[in-house]
Amino acid sequence: MAHIELPAGLPGISGGFAFRPETAKPMRELAHVLLHEPNSLTPGERELIAAYVSSQNDCYFCQTSHGAAAACHLGGEDVVRRVKTDFENAPVSPKLKALLAIAGKVQRDGKLVTSEDVERARREGASDVEIHDTVLIAAAFCMYNRYVDGLDTWQPRDAGMYVQMGQHLAEHGYLKSSQR
Template identity: 80%
Template sequence: MPHIDLPAGLPGISAGFAFRPETAKPMRELAHVLLHEPNSLNPGERELIATYVSSLNDCYFCQTSHGAAAACHLGNSSTVKQVKADFQHADISDKLKALLVIAGKVQSDGKHVTKQDVDAAKELGATDMEIHDTVLIAAAFCMYNRYVDGLATWQPRQEGMYEEMGKHLASEGYRKSSMTAA
């Protein structure tokens, strides 16, 4: 049960966004730019970063919805499961593995990111923009995850709902909700 009177029937961040649309707008725009707009990291890779950070934060809604979006972009859900379980052995590029190291350190404390972490990512082909966006995705998803969990939003365990949400996020992005009240 949510800690405050959120709109009924809206899961996760959708309830908080409906409660306060004026704060939802910039939060949606940030997610859209980071995860959906053209970038040298493909949308599936960026969604994997969001999913990984959300799984480290144990935010069910975010890791499941962004995992579904990543699966849509990548064409499979097995990579998403591998990244969440042990990204070092997942079927992803070494560059993305190095970026996930950085994302994981940002998740625990941004000061844990070292010059060696950044240099390792650069040696594997990561650009300054990709490193910047990885850090920002990780930091933003710590905020989004804490927003969802701090309000104790409803986080149903209906896989089909998340698959549909993932399809919407992958095709339409983040500017408009994929959810309506039940």
């Protein structure tokens, strides 16, 4: 049972959002800009960063739902699993590997990011906006993950539900709830 009385039947962050629409609105808008709106990083690449950071934070709901969204964009779960376990050897671009290395450091502490990390990303073709967005996606998921876990929201173990949710997120983004 969640720590506070959240609306029943809504998994993960949807429960927190329905409980407090005033804070849900900017949180949805932030996720939508970061993960869904046009960007030189594809939605699949950005969802992989979100899923990776959420797995480093050990947040079941977020890593599963964003992993499902990434799988939907990229046409398979295998790449998501491999990014989570060992992204340096996963089938993703050298640029995305360099960005995931930055994201992994931000997840622990922003101060760990070095100019060498940023240089590596630049050498692989990352732009300043892409580096900025990687840092902010990683930082933002340190918020979303703590919010979902800190309220002890309902995080069902139901693979089919996450696949559906991932499809909804991949198609429609984050402004409206995927829960009917």
